[in-house]
Amino acid sequence: MEKSTACLVSAIVILCFCFINHVKSDSLDHRYKEGDFVPFYANKVGPFHNPSETYRYFDLPFCAPDNVEEKKEDLGEVLNGDRLVVAPYKMDFLINKKPESICGKKLTRNEVAQFRHAVLKDYFYQMYYDDLPIWGFLGRFENDDKDDTNEATVYLFRHVHFEILYNKDNIIDVFIRNDPNAVVDLTEDREVDVDFTYSVRWTQTDIPFEKRLEKYSQTSSLSHHLEIHWFSIINSCVTVLLLTGFLAMILMRVLKNDFVKFTPDEEALDDQEESGWKYIHGDVFRYPRYKSLFAAAIGIGSQLFTLVIFIFMLALVGVFYPYNRGALFTALVVIYALTSGIAGYSSASFYYMIEGKNWVKILVLSGSLFSGPLFLTFCFLNTVAVAYNSTAALPFGTIVVIFLIWTLVTSPLLVLGGIAGKNSRSEFQAPCRTNKYPRHIPQLPWYRKTPAQMAMAGFLPFSAIYIELYYIFSSVWGHQIYTIYSILFIIFIILLIVTAFVNVALTYFQLAAEDHDWWGRSFLCGGSTGLFIYGYCMFFYNARSDMSGFMQTSFFFGYMACICYGFFLMLGTVGFRASLIFVRHIYHSIKCE
Template sequence: MNRLVPFALLVLLQLAAAVRIPAVTEAAVGRELLSEKDHTYKVDDPVPLWASKVGPFTNPSETYEYYSLPYCQPKDGVKHKLLGMGEVVDANRMASTPYQLQFRKNRNRELICEQLLDGDRLAKFRKAVKEDWYFQMYYDDLPVWGFIGKMEKLFKPGGVTEYKYYLFTHIDFDIKYNDDSVIEINVSTDPQEAVDISDGITDTVKARFTYSVKWTPTATMFEQRLQRYERFPLNPVHLEIHWFSIINSCVTVLLLTGFLATILMRVLKADFIKYNKDDPAMDEEESGWKYVHGDVFRFPPQKNLFCAFVGTGTQLFYLALFIFVLALVGVFYPYNRGALYTALIVLYALTACIAGFAASSYYKQMEGELWVRNILLTCFVYCGPFLIMFAFLNTVAIVYRSTAALPFGTIVIMCLIWSLVTIPLTVFGGIAGKNNRAEFFAPCRTNKYPREIPQLPWYRTTLPQMIMAGFLPFSAIYVELYYIFASVWGHKVYIIWSILAIVYVILIIVTAFITIALTYFQLAVEDHQWWWRSFLCGGSTGIFVYGYCFYYYYARSDMSGFMQTSFFFGYMLMVCYGFFLMLGTVGWRASLMFVRHIYRAIKCE
């Protein structure tokens, strides 16, 4: 049995990283269309153009298969390219197209087909033009976009507004090459050949779908061909303004943090001097954080759930670190289809042992006895809510017949990875943590009965403290959030991973410090129940980020519709929940180190 587990782990990692998963299992795949591996071609070699998806430009999650619109299909039938798991999760569905784009072969006004658009066909195209649909294709792994049509607003006498809808039927492909490699591809449409499909014009429309191909030599090297997407016209990234905004935000936050740190250091220094004096009169006062030393290391209530949260938060912390390492070494280059999703799935499975070890180790140190329940809770504390949310959103996508709905085969593979890799690694990590000989270090003995907490003003209660704790870290990442949202929930490209890594480090530092400061103020008023408070205060930034989601959706984006709304707020809820667990763990670990330090530095009798 012990030999089968590593073997199963190896097999499933190969499935996740290398095995090609069919986007549409019932489609036959032509082997001759799967040859773009070395990206080198000879003159007149066929280079397939793959249609990925179509959908409303303002709703990035609401995507559909290309042939959900009645476009001309290849004469030999539609073939689907086999995709990796990350590509499928990214809602790509590669279907062959009738466009013949042989390497370095020009074409002028080639006819694809003629169609008589009537009834349902006409209604589909009209709906797509009304909602500003776009299409996305890939040519030699290079993405290309275009719009389905255009809408014009006409003002007639009497204040009457009339809308005209035009379907683009001709596409110009402008392709650049260098020696034997494709370097760049651009798509443009000819407005002179747009077909009027407005309401009430006619019941039938005759459309001739044509295309042209022009090849142009370029000096750009193959290794540099993706650099143009960093400043793609649909995805402008103003680097200078971006850098200035981030630096300004970080300097402001660091100055404020340094100011508060200086004050806290001086206050602590005065406390150490006062508490280490042998003054009987001072002992009679019995006020301040020294006098709760007998309760400050009393383990928190619901320590099973607490340790599961800490274990999962630790896993997510290391997961983020590994993702940044891969990003900084150039793994996630622009439009590397699904690479980020594949990395997240595989790394989450591999780091499950960290969650099990951290949760079980702390649970044992806190003298917990139900360690099996603790390990199971660690397995489901994040995956459980995420699976429920995924099931709901995937059902919505299935109802909409969107490519955002994962195929059954992909769901089976992900469930196998979770059940045969993630859960076993969590269990193994939990067993190792249970057998860990480390003991909980407490500088002070814990009293048998807890000390009564004095009546505190409302602003020292949990909720106001969480608001204060979340504001400062959120202000450190506020500027960067817009660029991240515009990339994940829009059509911009995010490439400056170095900035994001810097912001991440600052977020961790600021979260740790602000939680330490609030823990000190809490202990100073003799409130010794700091365990859960420090976790909640550290994780409160996730609540602020979710609040920003509402601002971004209603004020900074044009997203609409039930599917897009449910996807945005549903998946962002899971992301913010992960932020809550990760930053809550950071806040608690920092507070634990701080509390141990200050109570070790004074005499506690």
């Protein structure tokens, strides 16, 4: 069993490092001579505050060529909503340009309405020049009453000025500046003549090519941001040390007394009536009722835990540098597919360990417990995106590719892992014999029941990470850049430690109350942090963001529900594994008859 797991993990590591080399390679050497063509692509447009609601660049009535040339994109770029096309600007290396016309056109009343709506909704556009990201806004509007945009005066920028920094034969940086005087008034609903122009100026700089992307990560590394991040870690550590320290002292003291009480001399043993957690030693290792569902949840949780670890490995070695288009999404798809064997192996081996019989059922559950809800959510959100004609809608070809990955990689590895887990035939190591008939669980007060225990179990881990959650959400659902992955990894380790320790403490108190049904509750309590994170999603959406509209709301709450569900499965597995180790240890330490 150990050899099979080691081989599988080794294969994943090798494939991941091959993936790292693939991501970091580039077909261009980014070196140019004067007058050389430089790749320039327009990407997408959309409301600034709605990151998921994006549209193709030429969906707005810009000056478009007769044949729009599209750039071939990889899987991650498509999943990210990128739809790159050749931009309508010609900016060869080191060629300055005075204001030059792109095209002159008469905007129809419908086109004026399109641009006016885009300006009022704070539409921005994104481009890439020599793989450097560029952003710009379409225009500006002025109104006395900020709540009434119907009375606003709307202006469309018709001139774009590009400032390009270069160092010898490399392009270092690109800026866009809009001339506030070169605007077109779109307030009235009438046809408008407009001449779209642009200009280019090249400026030499001493910044080396290797550091040209550093400015995008500097916001995360500014002193006041670093202070907040380190305060988050210190806050988490102090909270963890204090609370878990108190719990540890109480738990150790109680356990010590229990061991003294439960291991008396031979003469006094017969006269003492058993009580507390030793009293239920014949039921504590009774298998859960829903074996297949429980084992499948353990398998998926193990897979997601492995997925997160590999994502952190790639992040810490520098794969996810700023604006490495689609690298994170590609990594998620590839690693999830490759780690499906871990889900199959973990679920099947655990299922047979607790005397399960139907291995086909466990593989079906393992393959659908997480991917099923994710697939249904994707179908709904993709339909919404298609209705909005957004770039967030995946093309049919991309859907076919993902289906083939699931069919040819994910499913076979899941089955192979399941077969390996089934054949491992390891026995469940229980230090006590299980009674034929279960003992009656006494009536417990409300604070010892599952909902209250889940609330207590989820609050402490959540309190250790909630400060860092704001920066993560602002990066994923905003325009901030998060690059301090080392701090995030420390927070993740703290999250795992707190989750494990809190579950151990709650499991002990549950057993001390003579409630032997701890298997499922330890999983639910461990995963309850995911529910707290989803609660924070609602707070972030309403109080910390300006997102609006049905599509953005659907994408935010839909995909965050899937992410929080994944955390629920992963942390639930961590909580159960920690509780299982603890329960085995304490029952090994006493004499069970």
